[in-house]
Amino acid sequence: METNTAKSRVITNYKGTELHAKGWIQEAALRMLMNNLDQEVAERPEDLVVYGGIGKAARNWEAYDAIVKSLLELENDETLLIQSGKPVAVFKSHKDAPRVLLANSNLVPAWANWEHFHELDKKGLMMYGQMTAGSWIYIGTQGIVQGTYETFAELARQEFGGSLKHTITLTAGLGGMGGAQPLAVTMNEGVCLAIDVDETRIDRRIETAYLDVKTSNLEEAINLAQEAKIAGKPLSIGLIGNAAELMPIMIEKGFNPDVLTDQTSAHDPLNGYVPIGFSLEEAASLRKEDPSNYVKLSKQSMAIHVKAMLTMQQKGAITFDYGNNIRQVAKDEGVENAFDFPGFVPAYIRPLFCEGKGPFRWAALSGDPEDIRKIDEVLLREFKDDEHLCKWVRMAQEKISFQGLPARICWLGYGDRARLGKIINDLVASGEVSAPIVIGRDHLDAGSVASPNRETEGMKDGSDAVSDWPILNAMINAVGGASWVSLHHGGGVGMGYSQHSGMVIVADGTKDAEVRLQRVLTTDPGMGVVRHADAGYELAIKTAKEKGIKMPMLKQ
Numbered sequence: 001m002e003t004n005t006a007k008s009r010v011i012t013n014y015k016g017t018e019l020h021a022k023g024w025i026q027e028a029a030l031r032m033l034m035n036n037l038d039q040e041v042a043e044r045p046e047d048l049v050v051y052g053g054i055g056k057a058a059r060n061w062e063a064y065d066a067i068v069k070s071l072l073e074l075e076n077d078e079t080l081l082i083q084s085g086k087p088v089a090v091f092k093s094h095k096d097a098p099r100v101l102l103a104n105s106n107l108v109p110a111w112a113n114w115e116h117f118h119e120l121d122k123k124g125l126m127m128y129g130q131m132t133a134g135s136w137i138y139i140g141t142q143g144i145v146q147g148t149y150e151t152f153a154e155l156a157r158q159e160f161g162g163s164l165k166h167t168i169t170l171t172a173g174l175g176g177m178g179g180a181q182p183l184a185v186t187m188n189e190g191v192c193l194a195i196d197v198d199e200t201r202i203d204r205r206i207e208t209a210y211l212d213v214k215t216s217n218l219e220e221a222i223n224l225a226q227e228a229k230i231a232g233k234p235l236s237i238g239l240i241g242n243a244a245e246l247m248p249i250m251i252e253k254g255f256n257p258d259v260l261t262d263q264t265s266a267h268d269p270l271n272g273y274v275p276i277g278f279s280l281e282e283a284a285s286l287r288k289e290d291p292s293n294y295v296k297l298s299k300q301s302m303a304i305h306v307k308a309m310l311t312m313q314q315k316g317a318i319t320f321d322y323g324n325n326i327r328q329v330a331k332d333e334g335v336e337n338a339f340d341f342p343g344f345v346p347a348y349i350r351p352l353f354c355e356g357k358g359p360f361r362w363a364a365l366s367g368d369p370e371d372i373r374k375i376d377e378v379l380l381r382e383f384k385d386d387e388h389l390c391k392w393v394r395m396a397q398e399k400i401s402f403q404g405l406p407a408r409i410c411w412l413g414y415g416d417r418a419r420l421g422k423i424i425n426d427l428v429a430s431g432e433v434s435a436p437i438v439i440g441r442d443h444l445d446a447g448s449v450a451s452p453n454r455e456t457e458g459m460k461d462g463s464d465a466v467s468d469w470p471i472l473n474a475m476i477n478a479v480g481g482a483s484w485v486s487l488h489h490g491g492g493v494g495m496g497y498s499q500h501s502g503m504v505i506v507a508d509g510t511k512d513a514e515v516r517l518q519r520v521l522t523t524d525p526g527m528g529v530v531r532h533a534d535a536g537y538e539l540a541i542k543t544a545k546e547k548g549i550k551m552p553m554l555k556q
């Protein structure tokens with residue numbers, strides 16, 4: 001609960017090379033916190049909401065101000081502790097220790113549900129940190145776009161000979177992350193029909209060039225999609241409306257997509273999903289006046305939504321869950337076969353995790369896009385043999401507009417992350433890049449998440465629900481000297497369904513940073529390789545052996 005709502009508050013981030021804090025690591029945490037709440041970046045900055053339902057960067061405005069003050073005053077041998085978005089202590093540590101440690105939304109397992117979370121949230125004792133919202137490394141929709149691109153590229157390889165040309169992908173949810181879907185589909189040469197109940201979200205995607213056109217007319221949307229499909233022309237169409245309402249009508253009309261998924265914020269039935277028959281305003285007032293009825297209606301609508309997905313799947317659509325837990329809600333509502341379509345990780349992403357690959361990213365603290373361009377240029381030269389990577393970087397340069405601090409996402413794996421970390425640190429040291437660079441990743445990474453309905457769904461050895469891994473990941477990254485490390489619960493799929501950790505490390509051009517970068521950018525993706533090798537994945541075992549990762553019980 002916010003003690004100071006400050007509705008009209010606008011955060012203006014620091015830019016340039018001038019230091020306001022007592023060191024670049026503190027300055028980086030400050031600028032990344034502010035970046036998360038930048039008007040261009042956050043979905044609802046006035047409520048401190050960054051993305052993903054109610055994923056917040058700080059518990060309330062009072063806590064935000066206290067975090068800013070603490071970071072400005074923090075010494076180079078101190079560590080600030082954040083408990084669910086509130087700064088609770090500053091302890092003396094040492095220069096190589098993380099400057100900030102964050103624990104967000106964690107609940108003892110028997111209490112780990114939305115009901116208990118909301119009670120605590122109302123009392124002002126908790127905050128939902130999602131993944132990169134509460135750990136200050138969200139970089140706008142770009143942060144998800146490569147993962148979404150890779151998912152659709154792999155689907156295209158498996159199902160359509162390598163391209164989505166002449167196919168229609170139907171999805172819903174054009175929020176902070178879901179908004180990447182239309183661009184990822186058109187980058188794969190396909191047609192995307194994306195439903196969102198909130199027209200302002202659709203407009204935002206058009207403004208930032210993630211989406212091409214919009215309509216509120218179902219007929220028109222279908223016609224546009226079908227014409228583009230026949231012509232083999234990439235096109236993305238935003239359709240204003242409720243997915244659970246429109247999809248059954250599509251079925252009645254005989255429309256069936258080639259590919260089908262969903263990215264409404266179904267993980268949070270109270271704040272992330274709009275039930276059938278409600279305008280946004282009506283939904284907002286019911287949410288306030290009768291939250292339990294809202295949740296009931298919301299879950300019923302999700303069951304209808306999933307049933308429509310299952311029908312379209314039976315009619316031939318390649319269907320997958322996109323990490324929002326909608327299958328679980330539908331199953332709890334009595335849709336017995338809700339898990340008939342797979343999650344996107346086991347279907348398309350796991351082989352990347354086996355090599356320690358995941359949504360790695362860096363942001364230019366200077367605010368100067370030239371710094372990112374410079375790193376792109378060196379990356380294209382140094383990694384020129386990696387065609388897939390170079391293709392991605394060129395496409396990103398052309399198609400992705402920055403939100404807030406300029407940033408680049410790049411799915412690099414074990415070995416390559418440490419290599420690039422050194423390259424970036426050298427560029428900062430030589431002054432070719434104008435200010436330090438922040439390097440981090442999503443929690444949805446190779447070895448940093450336990451989420452049985454998503455990242456760890458259907459693990460080979462059945463270890464889906466084992467959450468020792470993200471905890472080990474956070475601990476080894478803290479020991480290695482990451483700049484800030486976080487441990488969260490409930491991101492992506494909601495309370496009770498995930499535990500995950502984040503890490504961010506600053507390349508400030510110093511020798512100390514070089515040593516820390518080498519350590520952390522090795523252990524972090526290393527945890528991904530180890531987690532999957534331990535579960536018996538051949539590719540991970542091969543990677544561990546080839547790269548010389550020491551695993552005491554791995555059979556030689």
Ligand code: NAD
Nearest residue numbers: 052053173175176177178197198243264265273274324492
């Ligand atoms: P968001 O809250 O910013 O956006 C959700 C969107 O869904 C909103 O625009 C909302 O208007 C729309 N919506 C809600 N109910 C609807 C309905 N009935 N019909 C049509 N539209 C509706 O969330 P986000 O950041 O875009 O994330 C979306 C979901 O994806 C979350 O559950 C998130 O946890 C999950 N997720 C996916 C990935 C991934 O890799 N794909 C990663 C992390 C999380």
